[in-house]
Every structure is written in C-alpha cells, then in structure tokens.
Amino acid sequence: MKFLIIMHINPAVLDALTEQEKAAIGDGHGRFMEALKESGELITTQALVDPSQAAVVRVRDGQPVVTDGPFLEAKEFLGGFYFVDVESKARAIELAARIPDAAIDGLGVEVRQVMFADGLLEA
C-alpha cells in the first residue's frame, strides 16, 4: 500500500525553535530516511521551498492569472512529503510518528493513502 506522509509546517512554530532543536529535526529526518531505505519502504521524499516563494496559477477566460503566495490563507503549509510503500495503514502511521516534526507542539504529520498513480514508476 502506498501512502503519502505529508508534513505541514508552520513557519512561526519552526522559527521559535532553538538552533539545537532545528539541528535535531534535520538529524531525525536523516536517520528516518536511512531506515526507510534499508527496509525498502521509501519510494521518494521531497521537501518544498518556503510558502512565501509559492505562486498560484489560475486560468480565467483562457488567460492564466498568476499571484504570489500560497493557495490557502493559513498558518500551516505543505512543507514536503515522504512517499512510502508499506504493508498497512498502521505501519504508515507508525512511520509518521517517527518523523521529528510530529513531536513538535503546533505541528503534525498527515497520512493519506494513494488512490491512483501514473508516471515514472510505471515506465
């Protein structure tokens, strides 16, 4: 079963962390990725740039209209994701719980099963 483990970040929460705490997050992700590669459960992971660098594209009357900023007017934004192939939803949740972000007050990690896939993996 394939799951997307989605990390929602809140820049304000992250900014409030100490340097040491930020470093611990980085180390935690490093170990997490190693473990996932070893178990063969990691398909891919991607981290996204800060939401302030996002652009939203809308096509109106056939004309693209591009505005700066993220789609949602929210405190939390998509920061990145892990794409994993695991045996069960329970396992995906177990993995998500090991992501450092999940342990930070004000943050959480979302787990969603993949319903349809197309693209490189099928080549």
Add this chain to the structure above:
Amino acid sequence: MTGPAVEDLLRQLMPQVLGALVRRYGQFEGCEDAVQEAGLAASVQWPRSGVPDNPRGWLMTVASRRLIDAVRSDQARRERESVVEPPVPEVADTDDTLLLLFLCCHPALTAASQTALTLRAVGGLTTAEIARAFLVPEQTMAARISRAKQRIRAAGGSFPPPSGAERLPVVLHVLYLIFNEGYTASSGSALDRPDLAAEAIRLARLVHAQLPADGEVSGLLALMLLTHARRAARTTAGGDLVPLAEQDRSAWDRDLVTEGMALAASSLGAAALGPYQLQAAIAATHADAATAAETDWRQVYALYLILERIAPNPMVTLNRAVALAELSGPAAGLAVLAGLEADERMAGHHRLLSVRAHLLERAGEVEAAYECYRRAARATASLAERRHLESRAARLR
C-alpha cells in the same frame, strides 16, 4: 534460440538451480547472488553461441563456481576450483523448487518481503519486473529483497525442516497475496497485473503437484482458477467494474471454470476442511449457475456459515449478509450488517458501506442508499471502485 526464448528457459531453470544449490551449500543469500550472476552470463552468451546441451548443468556449474569464488578468496584455490568442474548434483527439481518456496516464506519476513522474494527466487522474475508489478521503483524493491535475504541469513536460514508442514499455511497465504495483487487492479494501468495472477497460479500448481492430497492446496488452486476465469468479464472496455451479478458469463474462461470446479469438488473430499476449500466451493457454486438469477444462494449461505465458524472474519460475515439478503430479502441482510457496525475494523469500511447501500437500494430506501453509495465511494482507495459506486449513486437521482 532467441532472447525471449532464452529468458523463458532461464525463468524455468534458475529456481531449480537455486534450489539444488541451497540444498547443497546452504546460505541462501550467497547462492541467490551466484545464480543471478550465472543467469546473467547465460542471458548474454546463449543467444549468441547457442544453448548448451545441458543448460541446467551449465547453470549449476557456473553458479557453483561463482559461489566458491565468492567464498574462497585465496587465489590459488580459486584457480584450482575453476579448472576442476564441480560435480553437478542431480536432485529432483520440483522438490527443490518447492523447498525454495518454503524458504522464501520464512516466518521472519514480512508478507511483503515474502512475496517479493518468492517472485524473484521461485518465480524467476527480475527485480525490475517485480518492482513494476508493485508500482514501486526498482531501487525500493531491490532494498526490500536484499533486506529479506539478510533477514533469512540472520534467522539461520537454510531449508526448513523436511516436512515443512507448519509453514504451508504461510506459503499458501503468500501465493494468495500474489494472486490478489494481480487480480485487484487497485491502481495504475493493469499492464503487469494479469501476469502476476498467472504466476501465482503457476506456483500453486507446483505446490499442488507435490501435495495433491492436501485439501487446502487444491482449494486455493481451485479458487484462483475460478476467479481468474472471470477476468475478461470483470471490467468494461473502459476499465469500469462489472459486479458478479451483471457479468456476461459467456465471457468466462470455460476451461479454467471446468478445471476449477473439478478441483474444488475433489478438495472437499480431503480429511480436514479449511478456508480456501470453502471459498473455492463458493466460487464453484457461482460458476455452476448459468445466470446470476439461478445461483444456489442457499448453498452459498450455508458455505459462508461454515466459513464464518472455522475462520471468523468480518469480511466473511459481510458476504454471508449478501447471501442471506438474496435468500430472505434485504431486511435480513441489513440486520446482519447492523451487527458488524460495532467492529472497528469494519465501521466506515467501503465494502460494508457499499453492501449496505446496495441492500438499502433493494429495500426501496432510495435516499439512504444514495447517501451510503456516496460515503462508500469516498471511503475506497480504488479509483475503479469509486467510479462504480458514484455511478450507482447517480442512478438513484
């Protein structure tokens, strides 16, 4: 011989050679690497210079040499080994392939790893093929397979005790998983999936040839054949699901049905009765009806009752509710479903919701059925199923 023909031959021979090698030297991991290398050498050489007279012996010799090379780093030793042809042990192939299957289903492995390793070592599929079938990158599958091999080694893995009887249920389960992966085209294009179902059937035949008297082995094979027979009728040209009751039964594969029915019948004669036999008997009862309306629901219901008793499982109860509704009307079925609501594995499950929606529709409760179809559609992880449920809901409007 052309490339594809050589590939077929290798797919057939490599598991036999691996089995013989593991029997002789133990250490699955090293043997597997050696056989892969020998297979690689063969796939390069044979299409060019022809297949040797004794291809299995050739592979045995080359793989043994690779294995010995790897084990003994001492140069002088290695040269001597490569000059002296290692004797080719003549061991009954089928026996070893079966032992190999039992080894790959090592209890120390997760079901996903057992499946991957079985397809590679026993099915003769390449890592790339297995990765494609499971829609994960080759690297991911390679990591999973190599991890599985390490774990077998750590668990002191050589062949299981000769009888292997206690591991048979795991083997059957793995074959069932492989078959289901091929059968339920849950995501992506269906390209490689039928091959997977066919491979599961081939392996089940292999086990059946060795253990023809085992009712569960016959039952599983029968279940696979009867299910596989419906393949062409299961989806529309556009890829939408066609439920059993609406399938064009003339599109079922008659040969597979006939073979599956005979096997299902014979499996029920075995001393012990198990879940695969019962599921095969249910599938046979469906196959026995010329039209959906002629289905012997009394028998289907009775079989689900027994199945529920020997292997209790909410899915079985759900299926029993469907059969009961056919026998005694939708209200009776809905009453059984009410009992399932308390089961946390089932509450909100799309199968429960879709069955309830269907029974509500039959009971004439259109509004409730509509809501239920919509909830079921949101709950499924299969796009084809979601489309099917959405169209059911739309029909009610």
